[in-house]
Amino acid sequence: MARELIQDGADVIVNACGLSGPALSLNDYAKIPGANVPVVDATTAALKLAELLADLHKSLGLKKTMLSTGFYQTPPEEVLEEARRRLKKALA
Secondary structure: HOOOOOOOOOOOEEEEOOOOOHHHHHHOOOEEEOOOEEEEEEHHHHHHHHHHHHHHHHHOOOOOOOOOOOEEEEEEHHHHHHHHHHHHHHOO
């Protein structure tokens, strides 16, 4: 599949599978053989982004927006409680 994507013009392959991405990374599979196209593990990239955001919070005090129109706003407490209740019921 990666070779077909490269033929179509891809210059990077992002493996977004939560299982195979880390497996490829653990086995040092970082490039498509013969194509010199990098393979990025999306799980590792997400962890590095979280690490970067934590570092920015510690060093600069940056935080997520608290604007009511912000995309990443914290849900209202009643929504969180309902989600917790449903999860607890599903796990019981």
